[in-house]
Amino acid sequence: MLTLYGVYRSRASRPLWLLGELGLEFRHVPVIQAYRLADHAAADAPLNTASAEFVAINPLGQIPCLDDDGLVLTESLAITLYLARKQGGPLAPADLAEEAQMTQWALFAATAVEGPAVEMLYIFADGGDATPEGQAAIAIACEKLRRPLARLQAHLAAQAHLVGDRFTVADVNTAECVRYAQSHPSLLAEFPAVKAWLEACQARPAFQAMMAGRMAEPA
Structure with a gap:
């Protein structure tokens, strides 16, 4: 299944909007930007862009990030272009x-x-x-x-x-x-x-x- 990492208040807004347009099922993991947290390394800190778990997925430590069964994309515009092309239909390029x-x-x-x-x-x-x-x-x-x-x-x-x-x-x-x-x-x-x-x-x-x-x- 598609997994999208990132919160709405980020460039993840782009793939989140497109996923809604396409009606695709996906898993949303709300990774927040580390700079928005008082202490991103605290034991009770939410999953964030500096978390080791997320950096293992995207070494850049940036959101959004898409994982499509092992294909990992880390640029929002590349993600949207890929999703549209993968799904096909009127939102995708016809030629x-x-x-x-x-x-x-x-x-x-x-x-x-x-x-x-x-x-x-x-x-x-x-x-x-x-x-x-x-x-x-x-x-x-x-x-x-x-x-x-x-x-x-x-x-x-x-x-x-x-x-x-x-x-x-x-x-x-x-x-x-x-x-x-x-x-x-x-x-x-x-x-x-x-x-x-x-x-x-x-x-x-x-x-x-x-x-x-x-x-x-x-x-």
């Missing part, structure tokens, strides 16, 4: 060209969107937007995001989804990176097609179920 496009969007999201979007999210979460330094850092992150968001805007202004004019794993992967930019609503408002697409993705029952699990976990 080699679609597979290339889905890989391209995953790499685009990870390299062009996620970094500055996460940086901006943390600044807002820490109240840094109230300081001149924080505002300057947010402005820099916004400038880094405007080009990739403009790329998405042009694509989504012409079609409802990223690949094949249907909802696919490419939408899951990219939406979960763009979600971090929702910390800055006025930035997303500059890209109405992106905003509408993201809201449509997040209205899906599988996303709502994933977010319910996320909200049920301690922050």
